[in-house]
Amino acid sequence: MNTPNVAMPGASLSSQASVPRTISYAQSFYWSVRRELWENRLVYAAPLAAAAIFLGSFVISTINLRYRMHGVWPVDTGSQHQAFTLPFELSAALIMGIALVVGIFYSLDTLYGERRDRSILFWKSMPVSDLTTVLSKLAIPLVIIPVLSFAIALVTQFIMLLLASTVLLGSGANIAALWTQQSFLRFSLELFYHMLTVHGLWYAPLYAWLLLVSVTAPRAPFVWAVLPPFMVWAVEGMAFRTSHFFNLMKVRLTGPPDPEMTMTGKADFMSMLIPHHFFDQPGLWIGLAVAAVFVAATIQIRRYRGPI
Helix, strand or coil, rough: CCCCCCCCCCCCHHHHHHCCCCHHHHHHHHHHHHHHHHHHHHHHHHHHHHHHHHHHHHHHHHHHHHHCCCCCCCCCHHHHHHHHHHHHHHHHHHHHHHHHHHHHHHHHHHHHHHCCCHHHHHHCCCCCCCCCCCHHHHHHHHHHHHHHHHHHHHHHHHHHHHHHHHHHHHHHHHHHHHHHHHCHHHHHHHHHHHHHHHHHHHHHHHHHHHHHHHHHHCCHHHHHHHHHHHHHHHHHHHCCCCCCCHHHHHHHHHCCCHHHHHCCCCCCHHHHHHHHHHHHHHHHHHHHHHHHHHHHHHHHHCCCCCCC
């Protein structure tokens, strides 16, 4: 006598629930980047704080300028133009500088921090590869911070234009010229290009080196990041009486060389924003190759690293 197969009510549901869900690499990378933003709020909090402080000082400066236009203090046309244009340039420079500092300290602490607080044990138990983890951390200073800083700088400058138009309304200043002289759209495109190329591609070996130090340093990662380059520079200076390594580090930190400065002796920031000038520089591709080596070494080392 054959015994009939009686299917349990929850059998099919339990069998389906036991099948692990496959997560694509794109989803894993996306949530890894989201995790970095959740754990490191300074990535966007620091540029926002800098923008807020600058906006406060800009309002005070604009109110002061309005009183000067009413004859309390004399002001000429050149001073008016400088008072209008200089704050916009300073706001972008300030936010870009803060973004660079945040990217440096983030890269130096991110892998060291998970070993210090022993959270590396938890993250290694998750189905996320070392490749995804390291690349998501590298994407923060190379892509996320430049894009966020650009958006914050763009909104800051737009608010500055609105505040200047409101405060100077009725003071005799040419409000329409204030908007046209700034070339808002052109400056925005230039700033976006600068953030992605210089703060992203040009600084890639710097961030990759800091990640490598962060995953290997037993203590004091800042010392381990600075000491090897300093020793190379000191040995070269004492042994060969040259400073090629120092000049190389200087160019890497200060940005790509200006081709117009080499030919004419006059600096032209716009010439560095031409793709032909930027992507033709051997230093860019050599730096990217060095960054790739550092990243590959970081991935390999993290596979065997444990908590401190």
